[in-house]
Amino acid sequence: MYVCLCKNITCSDIREAAAREGLCSLRDLKDRLGVASQCGKCARCARGVLEETLRETGRARGAASGALAAA
Numbered sequence: 001m002y003v004c005l006c007k008n009i010t011c012s013d014i015r016e017a018a019a020r021e022g023l024c025s026l027r028d029l030k031d032r033l034g035v036a037s038q039c040g041k042c043a044r045c046a047r048g049v050l051e052e053t054l055r056e057t058g059r060a061r062g063a064a065s066g067a068l069a070a071a
């Protein structure tokens with residue numbers, strides 16, 4: 001499913017980037033993939049996909065949600 005239409009980024013792109021490159025915040029996604037760097041409408045969905053990925057991979061640890069909130 002496409003998450004960011006402006007940058008053509010899918011859920012899989014976010015999951016792969018989080019796993020492969022250790023991305024753990026919306027800011028990381030923005031810097032590496034360009035997610036939420038234009039209209040910003042995808043930010044909430046992208047954050048959700050990232051949080052889910054971090055939980056599944058055991059990397060959430062509370063700090064991630066703080067980092068996501070700050071991004």
Ligand code: FES
Binds near residue numbers: 007
């Ligand atoms: S849909 Fe992601 S920046 Fe526009």
